[in-house]
Amino acid sequence: MRFSVYQESHIGGRKVNQDRMGYSFTRDAILLLLADGMGGHIMGEMAAAIAMQTIGSLFQQQAQPMIGRPERFMEDSFLLAHQEIHRYRQMNGLPETPRTTIVACLIQNGQAYWAHCGDSRLYWMRNGQILLRTKDHSRIETLIAQGKVDPAERHTHPDRNKLFNCLGAPNAPIVELSRRATLQPGDVIMLCSDGLWAVLPDHMLAQRLHDHTIVRAVPELIRSATDIAGKQSDNVTALAMMWEGDDNIDDTSIISTNTLPIGSVTTTIQAPMTPEAETAAAAEADIFDDAEIEKAIAEIRSAIHKSSRITTTKS
Structure with missing residues (x-):
């Protein structure tokens, strides 16, 4: 496989960054993940971290070096992440369960498969055009589909932040799976939180990435979104991958996995915090510390080895 990948997140105008992102790859498979903890409920950042770690750990176990049943993997990993978030609530006696949206993309054999719950989006782009994007699991999208609300009201309607699907809700999530997509050299897959797509129009996202x-487009898009939103900016996060195929052989920014041994995995999902991030986190009194997060991760790994239709307000 040959591809380029870049990820970036900005806290925006919020006190806590509840977005999480990351990717893992073996010789023959890539997993892209993005979660947006729901600020309308407690500890959204923990729900997002648990989801990332759970799904990422399953990928590392099952990608040997590919996932045998991609659609089944997506559904099973999302449901397990949902269960682990509920288990975290029970073990810590929380008054309610933390919640998060999630979007994931698995690529192997030149084919992409994706799944999502909530309004974190995936865009599939080619030659500056959007071939497909995920449909938000939100009240406003339902009203638009029913013809009860004009699409122009998507960013201003009072129900725009109400979701009917996420991880951590009382009922099991509805995992929406994509059809299999065949990638061509130059295709771009981008995962992003609503802090990006709710501010910048789709055509701008596609044009910048074209x-x-x-590596240049993602930071520019994030900067544009935070500048436009100003002090009211949500967390803004994007993870983009360009599929290179056999082209641009001399481009040093391209990752080539052909020489990786079977069984090896490269990942950013479990990367430690940078000193700068640790300093920022220490300044936030309401963020979990590293010890608590590591404890939750250890519990998830242990559980893995041993082994909704409710509308909710996002922010």
């Missing part, structure tokens, strides 16, 4: 490399 005109520039993902």
Whole structure:
């Protein structure tokens, strides 16, 4: 496999960054993940972290070096993440369960499969055009589909933050799976939180990612979104991958996995916090410390080895 990948997140105008992102790859498979903890409920950042760790750990166990049943993997990993979030609530005696949206993309054999719960989006782009994007599991999208609300009201309607699907809700999530998509060299897959897509129009996202490399386009898009939203900016996060195929052989920014041994995994999902991030986290009194997060991760790993239709307000 040959591909380029870049990820970035900005806290925006919020006190806590509840977005999480990351990717893992073996010789023959790539997993892209993005979660947006729901600020309308307690500890959204913990729900997002648990979801990322659970799904990422399953990928590392099952990608040897590919996932045998991609659609089944997506559904099973989402449901397990949902269960682990509920288990965290029970073990810590929380008054309610933390919640998060989630979007994931698995790529192997030149084919992409994706799944999502909530309004974190995936865009599939080619030559500056959006071939497909995920449909938000939100009240406003339902009203638009029913013809009861004009699409122009998508960003201003009072129900725009109400979701009917996420991880951590009382009922099991509805895991929406994509059809299998065949990638071509130059195709871009981007995962992003609503802090990005709710501010910038789709055509701008597609154009920037067509005109520039993902390493340049993603930071520019995040900066544009935070500048436009100002002090009211949500957390803004994006993870983009450009599928290169056999082209651009001399491009040093491209990752080539052909020489990786079977069984090896490269990942950013479990990367330790940077000193700068640790300093920022220490300044936030309401963020979990590293010890608590590591404890939750250890519990998830242990459980893995031993082994909704409710509308909710996001922010």
